[in-house]
Amino acid sequence: MLEYFAIAISLFFAMNIGASGAAASMGVAYGAGAIKKAWQALLLCAIGVYSGAVLGGGEVVKTISSGIMPQEYITVKIVIIILISATSSLFFANLLGIPLSTSEVTVGAVVGVGMAYKVLYVNSLLVIITFWVIVPLIAFVIALIFGKLLYKLQHRGLLKDRPILTLLLVLAGFFEAFSAGMNNVANAVGPLVGAGMMDVSMGIMLGGAFVALGAILLGKRVLETNGKKIIRFQKAEGILISSTGALLVGISSIFGLPVPLTQVTSSSIIGIGMAKNGKQIFHKHIVKKIIRIWVVSPIFSLAISYFLVQLFLEKDLYAIILNGSIIVGTLGVISLMRTMREEEQSIYDAGEGI
16 A cells, blocks of 8 residues: 555656656747747657656666665655655745756655665765756856857857757757656656666656656646746757756766756756846846755755654654754744845835934
8 A cells, every 4th residue: 555655656746847847948948939839848848758768767766766875775665755755845846836956855855864764875975966066057157158159149140040940949958858857757766666666667667657747737837937037048049058958967867867957957047147148147036036945945855854754763752853843943034034024125115224
């Protein structure tokens, strides 16, 4: 019974991965106007992500299933805890329409379990976290440098809106979705493989199908966020952004590294925005919101998984109280800071104060 429950959560998580990570991969082509209809973009995304999962998703599955903590600790109950922790974080972000990193919430949830049992592969974890920082940074730098070159060519009239650009942009978006399948499907099925509930081949086929389904059914809000709410794209810009994401995430997947595709894509978008508009891109509310959630999401899923292990498996009352106090205290500080900002804003609007 528990195994069926774990599989059900895994498939629900896979659908949310499709909504968040995979759908964001086609946001650039959609935002640049290469694909006119949202459903067309999501359908292409679904085909790309399933193909990537089946053809190249195995290495990242192995990392999630046994590369962060010993595989013998991953039982059916642990799988349920990992998936509930990661899914709750991702589902909350999808409700807000924010492109959240599925790799971060999944790895965070696995780390929470590993911390509870003190069995983490620390060196492997440090490598993964390092790439979380390096890969989006590389994407930002590439987009910034080539973005400036792109605008110089446009000012000289060397880049015009030709049909070939539309085709190239759609292909770039498709291969970014392909790379999403290579990397992100592992987040849903890796824990199942680690617990011995299915093999790698079955995991990526089943997970890929539900990620594709999630992209079609749940991906529209994130598609709109990445495509139209950060910066308006021209087609040449979109080719640069999607190609950067596809290349970096594809290479990472070959080496079995779970990296944040949505961070890579969004970092490229911000790099393009900075090349065009300078530092004022960082003043956009949506950019600040995405960055905040990037930071919070792995910590949030880590805390949830650690708390659930202590509550249901270890029954450590002191750890439960400590962890719960940290969560309540953190939420209290966030609420207090929000209240203070609202008060400052109301004083400013009323013309009072200094």
